[in-house]
Amino acid sequence: MLPDRKQMILKAIIENYIASAEPVGSKTLMGSFDRPLSSATIRNEMSELEEMGLLEKQHVSSGRVPSNLAYRLYVDRLMDSYRMAAMELERMRREMENKLNEMDSLLLAASKVVSMITDQTTVVLASDSSDERVRKIELIPMDAEGLTYALVMVCDNTVRNKVLRLRAPVRSESAALLTGFINMSIREDRLQDLPGLLAGSFGENSPEALLAAEVISFISEGGSEKTGYEMYLEGAARLLRNREYQDAEKAGELLEHMADPESVRALVTKGLPGQINIRIGPENEDPKMADASLVFTSYELGNGGHGVIGVVAPKRMDYAKVSAQLSAFVKMLGAIDKNNDKGTGGL
Amino acid sequence: MLPDRKQMILKAIIENYIASAEPVGSKTLMGSFDRPLSSATIRNEMSELEEMGLLEKQHVSSGRVPSNLAYRLYVDRLMDSYRMAAMELERMRREMENKLNEMDSLLLAASKVVSMITDQTTVVLASDSSDERVRKIELIPMDAEGLTYALVMVCDNTVRNKVLRLRAPVRSESAALLTGFINMSIREDRLQDLPGLLAGSFGENSPEALLAAEVISFISEGGSEKTGYEMYLEGAARLLRNREYQDAEKAGELLEHMADPESVRALVTKGLPGQINIRIGPENEDPKMADASLVFTSYELGNGGHGVIGVVAPKRMDYAKVSAQLSAFVKMLGAIDKNNDKGTGGL
DNA sequence: TGTTAGCACTCGAAGAGAGAGAGTGCTAAA
DNA sequence: TTTAGCACTCTCTCTCTTCGAGTGCTAACA
Numbered sequence: 001m002l003p004d005r006k007q008m009i010l011k012a013i014i015e016n017y018i019a020s021a022e023p024v025g026s027k028t029l030m031g032s033f034d035r036p037l038s039s040a041t042i043r044n045e046m047s048e049l050e051e052m053g054l055l056e057k058q059h060v061s062s063g064r065v066p067s068n069l070a071y072r073l074y075v076d077r078l079m080d081s082y083r084m085a086a087m088e089l090e091r092m093r094r095e096m097e098n099k100l101n102e103m104d105s106l107l108l109a110a111s112k113v114v115s116m117i118t119d120q121t122t123v124v125l126a127s128d129s130s131d132e133r134v135r136k137i138e139l140i141p142m143d144a145e146g147l148t149y150a151l152v153m154v155c156d157n158t159v160r161n162k163v164l165r166l167r168a169p170v171r172s173e174s175a176a177l178l179t180g181f182i183n184m185s186i187r188e189d190r191l192q193d194l195p196g197l198l199a200g201s202f203g204e205n206s207p208e209a210l211l212a213a214e215v216i217s218f219i220s221e222g223g224s225e226k227t228g229y230e231m232y233l234e235g236a237a238r239l240l241r242n243r244e245y246q247d248a249e250k251a252g253e254l255l256e257h258m259a260d261p262e263s264v265r266a267l268v269t270k271g272l273p274g275q276i277n278i279r280i281g282p283e284n285e286d287p288k289m290a291d292a293s294l295v296f297t298s299y300e301l302g303n304g305g306h307g308v309i310g311v312v313a314p315k316r317m318d319y320a321k322v323s324a325q326l327s328a329f330v331k332m333l334g335a336i337d338k339n340n341d342k343g344t345g346g347l
Numbered sequence: 348m349l350p351d352r353k354q355m356i357l358k359a360i361i362e363n364y365i366a367s368a369e370p371v372g373s374k375t376l377m378g379s380f381d382r383p384l385s386s387a388t389i390r391n392e393m394s395e396l397e398e399m400g401l402l403e404k405q406h407v408s409s410g411r412v413p414s415n416l417a418y419r420l421y422v423d424r425l426m427d428s429y430r431m432a433a434m435e436l437e438r439m440r441r442e443m444e445n446k447l448n449e450m451d452s453l454l455l456a457a458s459k460v461v462s463m464i465t466d467q468t469t470v471v472l473a474s475d476s477s478d479e480r481v482r483k484i485e486l487i488p489m490d491a492e493g494l495t496y497a498l499v500m501v502c503d504n505t506v507r508n509k510v511l512r513l514r515a516p517v518r519s520e521s522a523a524l525l526t527g528f529i530n531m532s533i534r535e536d537r538l539q540d541l542p543g544l545l546a547g548s549f550g551e552n553s554p555e556a557l558l559a560a561e562v563i564s565f566i567s568e569g570g571s572e573k574t575g576y577e578m579y580l581e582g583a584a585r586l587l588r589n590r591e592y593q594d595a596e597k598a599g600e601l602l603e604h605m606a607d608p609e610s611v612r613a614l615v616t617k618g619l620p621g622q623i624n625i626r627i628g629p630e631n632e633d634p635k636m637a638d639a640s641l642v643f644t645s646y647e648l649g650n651g652g653h654g655v656i657g658v659v660a661p662k663r664m665d666y667a668k669v670s671a672q673l674s675a676f677v678k679m680l681g682a683i684d685k686n687n688d689k690g691t692g693g694l
Numbered sequence: 695t696g697t698t699a700g701c702a703c704t705c706g707a708a709g710a711g712a713g714a715g716a717g718t719g720c721t722a723a724a
Numbered sequence: 725t726t727t728a729g730c731a732c733t734c735t736c737t738c739t740c741t742t743c744g745a746g747t748g749c750t751a752a753c754a
Contacts, residue, residue, distance in 0.1 A: 018663045021590045025746055038698050043747070060704045061746045068662070071627045071640070075666050082667040084675050092464055092672075093679060099456035108455060109446035117439055140485050142501055150506040152499050154489055159497040161506045236583035237606060240599035243368045248595040252587035259584055280418040293418070315415070316365045319422050324429040325439075332440060372717055385727050390718070407733050408717045 002073075008033065009045050010054055011078045014066045023063030106301075108232050110309060110333060115235030118311050118325050121255075123296075125264050126230040126307035134219050136183045139175045139211075146170050151215055164214050168207035177201070178208055182215060191216060231261040244291060244314035257288045258312055268308045273298040276323045281315050291315060295322045299330045309333075349420075355380065356392050357401060358425045361413045370410030453648075455579050457656060457680060462582030465658050465672050468602075470643075472611050473577040473654035481566050483530045486522045486558075493517050498562055511561050515554035524548070525555055529562060538563060578608040591638060591661040604635045605659055615655045620645040623670045628662050638662060642669045646677045656680075 002010070012032045013024045026039040026046060046064055049055045054073065055064040066074070107124045115122035135154050142148040146169035152161045170178075181201070185194045194216060195209070202208035236255050245251035257263050267284055271277040279294040295317070296310025309330065311322050349357070359379045360371045373386040373393060393411055396402045401420065402411040413421070454471045462469035482501050489495040493516035499508045517525075528548070532541045541563060542556070549555035583602050592598035604610050614631055618624040626641045642664070643657025656677065658669050 014663075018665055021661075021663060023746090027746080039746095040698050040700095041696085044697085047748075057747085059706065060748095061744095062706075063746065066663075068628045068630070071662060071666075072630075075625050075627070079667045082665075082671040084671050088464075088672075089675060089679075092460060092676060095460045095463060096456060096679065099459050109443060112446050113439060113442045116442060117435075135489070136487075138485065138487050138499070140483075140499060140501060140506075142482070142506075150499065150501055152485070152487060152497065152506075152508065154487060154497055159487075159489075159499075159508045159510055161499065161508055163506055237599050237602035240587075240595045240602070246595045248587045248593045248598055251595055252584050255584035255587065278422050280422070281415045283415070283419075314368075315418060316361075316368060316413075318365055318429075319418075320426045320429040324431050325435075328431050328436060329439060332436075332443065370717090374717080386717095387727055387729095388725085391726090394719075404718085406735070407719095409735075410717065 006045055006049060007078065009042060010049055010066075010070060011074065013046075013055065013064060014070060014074045014078070017066055023058060023065050025063035028063070107230065107307070110299075110329070111232040111234040114309060114311065114326070114329055115238065117329070118322050119235075119238055120311045120313045120317065120322065121236055121239045121258065122232075122234045122309070122311050123258055123264055124230075124232045124234075124307065124309045125261065125268060134186055136186060137179060137215060137219070139179050139215075141172045141175065146172060146175070149175060149211070151218060153219065162218055164211065166207060166211060168210070170207045170211050174202070174208050175211070178212055178215075182212065186219075191219065231259075231264060233259045239312070242314045244316075250291075254288060254292060254312070257286070263288075267294060268296055268310065271296060271298065271308065276327055277310075278319060278323070293317055293319075295319065295326060297326050297330055299333050301334065353392055353396060354425065356389060357396055357413075357417060358421065360393075360402065360411060361417060361421045361425070364413055370405060370412050372410035375410070454577065454654070457646075457676070458579040458581040461656060461658065461673070461676055462585065464676070465669050466582075466585055467658045467660045467664065467669065468583055468586045468605070469579075469581045469656070469658050470605055470611055471577075471579045471581075471654065471656045472608065472615060481533055483533060484526065484562060484566065486526050486562075488519045488522065493519060493522070496522060496558070498565060500566060509565055511558065513554060513558060515557070517554045517558050521549070521555050522558070525559055525562075529559065533566075538566065578606075578611060580606045586659070589661045591663075597638075601635060601639060601659070604633070610635075614641060615643055615657065618643060618645065618655065623674055624657075625666060625670070640664055640666075642666065642673060644673050644677055646680050648681065 009029065012029055016024045016028065016032070026042040029042050030037065030039055046055060049070075050057070050064065054067055054070040056067045057064055107126050111122045111124040114124075133156055135156060137154070138152040140150040140152065142150055142163065147166050149164045149166070149170070150161055151164050152159060178198075181197060182194065185191050185197065194212065198209055198212055202212075233255075239245050239255060240248075240251055245254070263286065267279070267286060267289065268277075274297075276295065276297045279289075279296075281293060282290050284290070284292070284294060291314065292312055293315045294310055294312055296308050298306060298308050300306045309326065311317075311326065313322070356376065359376055363371045363375065363379070373389040376389050377384065377386055393402060396417075397404070397411065401414055401417040403414045404411055454473050458469045458471040461471075480503055482503060484501070485499040487497040487499065489497055489510065494513050496511045496513070496517070497508055498511050499506060525545075528544060529541065532538050532544065541559065545556055545559055549559075580602075586592050586602060587595075587598055592601070610633065614626070614633060614636065615624075621644075623642065623644045626636075626643075628640060629637050631637070631639070631641060638661065639659055640662045641657055641659055643655050645653060645655050647653045656673065658664075658673065660669070
């Protein structure tokens with residue numbers, strides 16, 4: 001077991017190094033403790049810690065850096081547990097929900113494939129989908145007790161589903177009745193009147209009414225789901241292979257720029273739909289793109305979904321090859337979608 | 348319009364530069380043409396091309412580099428169109444299908460959120476899912492003609508769906524009958540006998556039999572879908588912000604390593620399930636990870652899906668914070684899934 | 695015995711200077 | 725019009741030097 005003061009000093013060194021990424025010298029630490037300690041004292045402790053294999057020097061007169069062993073000790077015994085603020089937790093939960101709503105696996109797959117094929121960094125931007133109307137719903141019981149139902153929502157071109165877990169059971173006959181009511185309301189476009197309509201047949205807070213409420217909320221979510229833009233950036237590592245981006249700072253800047261949906265959207269507006277657009281360096285307007293080129297094209301899915309898919313690379317990219325690959329891919333994208341709707345959430 | 352020879356030289360310069368990323372000198376080009384040209388001749392042409400704003404020098408005696416204008420000219424008129432080989436197209440199509448099968452939007456969302464929250468690069472690895480059994484299916488007509496059906500597959504904890512577009516119409520009554528047959532076969536686990544069973548009620552190549560075949564193929568696909576591992580790497584750009592990875596080559600190497608599912612799988616085996624695992628530098632065994640640490644934990648979804656989610660960062664990462672964030676997130680992940688199944692494909 | 699001030703020493707980072715080499719423009723000859 | 729020859733320019737690389745942060749050691753002090 002390490003004496004208290006050594007422990008304290010080691011901890012300070014590790015935390016300082018975590019924050020600053022610079023080797024820690026004895027002077028730097030002077031102010032970090034309750035009791036004032038001279039740099040010489042700290043130096044003595046440090047050299048002992050080094051003998052114990054907890055600190056390392058990169059050369060004779062550099063500051064000290066924690067050894068692997070020290071990190072291990074820190075992780076196992078020294079570090080204070082970090083408490084996540086309620087706010088932070090809440091933000092996490094919200095983010096998760098948003099992301100889940102946005103996810104669209106066809107487009108993600110598209111970005112992965114294009115990035116692989118072209119061996120370049122790829123971006124996909126999906127415009128908010130066409131205003132598909134809900135056509136009908138279906139409730140399929142998933143257990144014998146009537147506590148779990150699969151809600152299936154049929155839209156013009158899409159099918160989505162959700163598993164509903166209820167507090168109180170609803171018999172499958174009631175569910176069928178409910179389905180009928182709801183589908184009628186949908187047909188007549190009077191969903192807002194539904195609660196009143198149901199009040200007659202079921203109780204105010206009956207399990208059926210609660211189920212109906214869940215269904216309605218899913219429907220209205222589905223209708224106005226895609227307010228924003230979804231975006232996927234794939235193959236970031238490939239950008240780093242180009243000598244133009246051997247400067248990691250420059251590369252990071254560009255990548256972060258391309259990871260921001262708003263920036264990408266700004267870049268691809270004014271692109272001509274249905275053909276390959278090539279933006280060379282400063283043609284991109286955004287100064288961060290001055291040394292990069294963007295080859296992109298619009299895509300149309302069978303069901304009205306549309307957006308933009310493109311490749312970012314240094315100006316000296318192989319335009320001919322990338323253009324051909326992109327246009328072939330987009331053609332395929334249209335074809336694949338027609339018989340491959342997996343209920344991905346909102347295609 | 349540019350004279351032929353100038354055009355030829357310009358094209359050669361651009362293509363050479365695209366391939367080599369080095370400024371192109373007159374000597375380099377000497378062998379590139381049908382007719383032999385001396386370097387001096389080429390130099391003369393080059394200096395004229397420079398006057399026209401098509402070439403640039405970085406300094407008085409460097410080779411030439413294409414200007415933005417030159418790229419534009421190249422893209423518009425000079426470049427040969429690239430033909431994709433049939434093989435390449437086929438590979439693209441296959442990749443797309445594989446990727447689509449693997450996609451799992453909950454996990455993708457998870458990786459995005461964790462990467463954002465921790466502000467680090469994040470990896471999610473999903474083990475192949477538990478062997479969920481198909482419980483029943485449902486066919487919901489989507490149009491009046493009977494050409495489009497939504498196929499809904501209810502498993503133990505999951506619901507998946509697919510839109511089937513038929514060549515020949517099937518009446519909804521027949522579909523209902525078919526559904527009954529299929530569900531019976533599923534209950535008795537005699538799906539292989541189904542074709543024979545149907546032959547009695549419907550014709551050998553009747554629309555109904557074709558529909559049944561599609562349903563069966565979807566079911567069996569669903570059963571053995573996840574043979575491999577799915578993986579998502581998010582926030583690669585964040586790694587570049589650390590001074591440890593200012594060397595783009597090193598960063599690229601690590602990122603490509605982390606983008607390979609097999610490597611990641613090797614890294615996280617031996618992790619203790621249900622708790623935060625911290626691997627510091629060489630503890631990761633793989634030499635490519637010697638300077639990086641991995642903080643990871645296993646997750647369990649409500650429905651039996653499970654896998655690993657983790658954060659990669661330099662050894663001096665904030666272990667306390669990241670650990671707390673990860674464990675809070677995993678807890679949330681379990682909770683969210685219970686009432687938020689969107690039919691994402693195989694959770 | 696533990697702590698501190700002082701000092702010589704070490705080594706990397708940053709800057710200056712020299713030499714090599716690649717590529718140019720210009721001139722004159724073919 | 726093309727080519728060979730040559731002086732010139734500028735970067736790249738290597739070496740050398742200086743500067744400074746940080747150390748270890750010694751001796752004085754509490």
